[in-house]
Amino acid sequence: MIEPQRLIELNGAAERGGDYVLYWMQQSQREAFNPALEVGVAAANRLGLPLLVGFGLMDDFPEANARHYAFMLEGLADTAQRLRARGIGFVIRRGAPDAVALGLARQAALVVCDHGYLRIQKQWRTHVAAAAGTRVLRVEGDVVVPVGLAASGAQVGARTLRPKLAALRDRFLAPLRRQRPRRDAQDLQVRGDVDLGDIPRLLGRLSLGRAATPVSGLRGGYTQARARLDAFIRTGLRGYVAARARPAEPQVSMLSPYLHFGQISPVEVALAVAAAPAPHADRDSFLEELVVRRELAANFVDNTREYDRYECIPAWAQRTLGLHARDPRPVLYSYEDLAAARTHDAYWNAATREMLATGYMQNYMRMYWGKKVLEWSASPREAYAVLLQLNNTYFIDGRDPSSFANVGWVFGLHDRPWPERAVFGNVRYMNAAGLERKSDIKAYARRWGAAALQ
Structure with a gap:
């Protein structure tokens, strides 16, 4: 079950006839443990329609460069394979995310989107909700506790947010049931214009900053993220309290890049760590960083207009x-x-x-x-x-x-x-x-x- 507090109606519009249900993917770039995706599957099954996932790939995302794009595109290639294996359509098109979403929304019975906290992400969702012409449902799936539910207004520090999260955390640390789409999307005549089969070539065609080049030691995608999580639980979680402040002996999960691009769910990570055979102190210390500190940051950005000044x-x-x-x-x-x-x-x-x-x-x-x-x-x-x-x-x-x-x-x-x-x-x-x-x-x-x- 997906907690109803994760769902927000963005425009109050009614659903309409359409060829598919659209999940406009932007922040939650994964197939696994993705509440927005599962809401889309449930809606498509209810309406007897296939589910189409659409992604807009824009040139020159603010402050992003080839290093960020390479990691993101590796993740999207992994996600595309996993979606298609479930009978879910996936198209990626060049263009601003909101423009791509609105183009795909023309044939959609309803639109599901994920949630982002940055200024530009909010602007995109506001635009899509206003112009889609059908119901738009937002699902907040990249934090453990929905930010607005945890606290109203910016918090001064972890000491004020921690008890609020503690009172709600267990309610939202729940497994997510993976649903089977009843209609396969393979017959949908909707095409993308981006080939994820040759990422270096694709990077060369995009208009991007080149100040930082792609790295080889960190590859994007859920498969890589889950492997890192499993390895950390096996070899890094025990002793984490003492080792996390020792840069010479890195004993860290290195999951922050994957969490940033929504390539792994923080709920999935938290559940795995909470169930791990490691001392309570080590598990609690990791969860403090993953839940309290990370969601304090989300609270800050969500409630601070000048978060980047x-x-x-x-x-x-x-x-x-x-x-x-x-x-x-x-x-x-x-x-x-x-x-x-x-x-x-x-x-x-x-x-x-x-x-x-x-x-x-x-x-x-x-x-x-x-x-x-x-x-x-x-x-x-x-x-x-x-x-x-x-x-x-x-x-x-x-x-x-x-x-x-x-x-x-x-x-x-x-x-x-x-x-x-x-x-x-x-x-x-x-x-x-x-x-x-x-x-x-x-x-x-x-x-x-x-x-x-x-």
Whole structure:
């Protein structure tokens, strides 16, 4: 059963006659454990129609580049195979997602869509709901607890959201029944114009930023995501509490890129971890990150108009950083120096090389890495812009609600005031000594030395 709180009627329109039920896929890019897909199957079965899944592939998605597109397209190829094996149609067309959805909606009895929290995702859904001419039903399936149900308004931090999620979490941590479509979609005469059979060729034809190239160590798709989850439960979950802050000995799931593109369900991940034969403390620590911290980020983006601007940080943080904006900096680096890992800090350079080479960085290193950008920039506003650009360009999970929240955290978001110091004011400070206490950080620096990018 799909919890009714996940479903929202977007336009109040009536259903009409049509050739199929359309699931406009945008955020939840998966076949497995996808509530929006299963709502579509149920609706198609009720109406005696096949289900068609449609996806719009646009050039130049804001801040995305070839690295992000390659990972996404790998996932879509996996999803297409899995959908067709179930008798569900799948078409992918070039164009803005809302325009593609409206084109496919002309022959649809009703439209089901998934939910996204970013500004552009909301705009697309508003447009489709207004212009589809039939019922549009939105299904929120990429968080454990629906964001608006968990809390009304932006939360100041995890301490206020945690108890609200705890009161609701178990109600939404439930298996999702996979339904069989009664009408096969193979006879639908609806065609796409994108070939997922040759992704490198497709990437070459798209108008994309090329600042970050595709990586080989992380491949997209549900199959890859589930394999990583299973491997993490077998070998990484036990001891997670102690190991998660040790970048030299990575013991992490590396699921954030897959969660960003909706290639695996957070509910599926949470259920698997909760049932794993690992100590309670390790399971609870992982679920804190997956549910509380991740959904705090969704709450932030959903309720903050300027989530991608310096003005998103708390008033106290803006005030204290402003008071220290003219403090002498120990050193200043340009964006180009930072993006090339050309600083005096071997640990920071190592973290940047990991990001450049893999599209990923262990979370504790991300915290230190971000704090140093604030310390080495001419002003906090400049630091915010530089950090957000680095983050969104090179991380595969960049442009995610968690990314915007993580960048904000560097400047005091979801945190509290700390003892005052130069440059940072009352915003939390981090230094290399902290890294050295927690881990063999010198081994990490050796691993990601200059040769790592050669």
